[in-house]
Every structure is written in C-alpha cells, then in structure tokens.
Amino acid sequence: MAERNVLLKNVKHPFLVHLHYSFQTSDKLFFVLDFINGGELFFHLQRERYFAEPRALFYAAEISSALGYLHSIEIIYRDLKPENILLDSKGHIVLTDFGLCKEGISNSAKTLTFCGTPEQYLAPEVIKKQPYDNTVDWWCLGSVLYEMLHGLPPFYNRDTSTMYENILHKPLVMRPDISITASSILEELLEKDPKQRLGSKDDFQEIKNHPFFSSINWTDLMEKKISPPYDPHVDGPDDISNFDTEFTDAMVPDSVCISSDYSIVNASVEEADDAFVGFSYAPPSDDFYF
DSSP states (O other), X not given: OHHHHHXXXXXXXXXXXXXXXXXXXXXXXXXXXXXXXXXXXXXXXHHHSSOOHHHHHHHHHHHHHHHHHHHHTTEXXXXXXXXXXXXXXXXXXXXXXXXXXXXXXXXXXXXXXXXXXXXXXXXXXXXTTOOBOTHHHHHHHHHHHHHHHHSSOTXXXXXXXXXXXXXXXXXXXXXXXXXXXXXXXXXXXXXXXXXXXXXXXXXXXXXXHSGGGTTOOHHHXXXXXXXXXXXXXXXXTTOOTTXXXXXXXXXXXXXXXXXXXXXXXXXXXXXXXXXXXXXXXXXXXXXXXX
C-alpha cells in the first residue's frame, strides 16, 4: 500500500516511474507501470565497467533531482542501486521500485528500520542500527556515483562482514585521475557521520550547489532540455535489446493474460477490494488512452 501511495505521487516528476493502474486478483497484487526500455544502469555499467565523468555527472544530477523531490514530499527512498535506476528510450534517468520507501519522514524526522539492498549501499548509521533520516539517500547517491566512476561500490568486499567493517571504518580511496570536484562530492556524500554529510543541513539544495554540478542548469534538466550523453538506441516502444536475455527469455507465470479465470480480477476502484482495501487504482476517465 505504501508503494502504491508513493507511485501515485510520482506523476509530478520526470525522473520517477509512473503508475497507470493497480488491481488485485484473488491471490496477487498488480502494478501497471511505465515500460522504460533503455535498460538498467546496472546493465550498462556491467557492459562498460565504468562511465566517463560527464556521463556519470549527468546521471547523478537527474538521480539527485528525483531524490530531492521525494524528500520534499517527506519520503525516503532507501533503495538506490544501479538495478533500480533505468534509462528511458532517450537516455534519461527513471527511478523505479518504491517497495522500501518510508513515508512521512521530514528533514528533522528519523526512522530505525534496517533495510536496503544489496548490502554494499547501506549507510553506516543503518548498519549500526541507529536512527537515521533522509541523508541515507545521499550516502547511496555517493555510492552509486562512486561505482559509475570506479566500476565497483566504494567499500565493496565479497565477505559481507568485512564490507560492513569497511563501510564503518575504512577511508575512501579514489582513482587519481578523477576531477577535484568529483573527489570532493564523493568525500562529502560518503561522510560516515550523517550530521556532517552533504545534504544534512539543507537537503537537495546542498547537492545542487556543489561545484561538481556547476555546469547543470537545473530548470533545463527538469524540462529534459539537456541532451543525455548516451543514446540507448531504442528502435521502438517494444524494443527489449537493452535487457539481459536472462529476463527476456523468462516465462511470465503471473500474467493475468494467461489466467484461466478472468472473473477473479478486481480492477474496479468503485468496489471494495477483496483483501487490500483501497489498493486498486485507475486514472480519471479523461486520462484514459484509446
């Protein structure tokens, strides 16, 4: 239900995936979302190992904008990782998967839930099970930006306990050939003390004002007037070439299209839902597509 509520608020931002419908069958819940077919950032990173700095900067700016919007409506995202960052057909960022979002968290509020996947993106305060706030998202932004520039998360180790120790205590090590401003923002985002972390005082405004983003016109960014540095080469709305065949070759056993009994589908928002009251959603009638 929390994920549904967050998705309904996403329509106001260009870098968040949008909900078109939600409904339930007798045993499953369904979201009908945008089909974003430029591929996962993870897919492109695996293929290219790391990105040139201008490309990483562009992605980081659009991700920051999306996180800043969520924070402005008192939502912590908590699950930023390359698998949840998609590229659309033109190469713009789209965040997806809001299952770990926490609603009702203002800049001054904190929560305690231990969550975040996978482990290499967890902030130190989450690992220590301390109360945390929306600065965990800025830590994750630092981790993803570091990975885009270096090819691996900043404190990665195959052994989880060692990786936790690295996150808590190991100094940040960076390639010598990245720019001073890139080094600076990484150090400030990956500050182990959340009270000293970039974004701890004025949230997204601090991120926007960092010299690393001095070349970004944030109004143009929001209006998608800045050309993406990479074109996913999407041939049409049904092009799936930017997805790993592990997924495109898989069966879809949960599709209602192959259900033997269509009568169990409850997509009406006027009737009470069978199990999750209020889950079903359809847009206002003037928004229907024909």
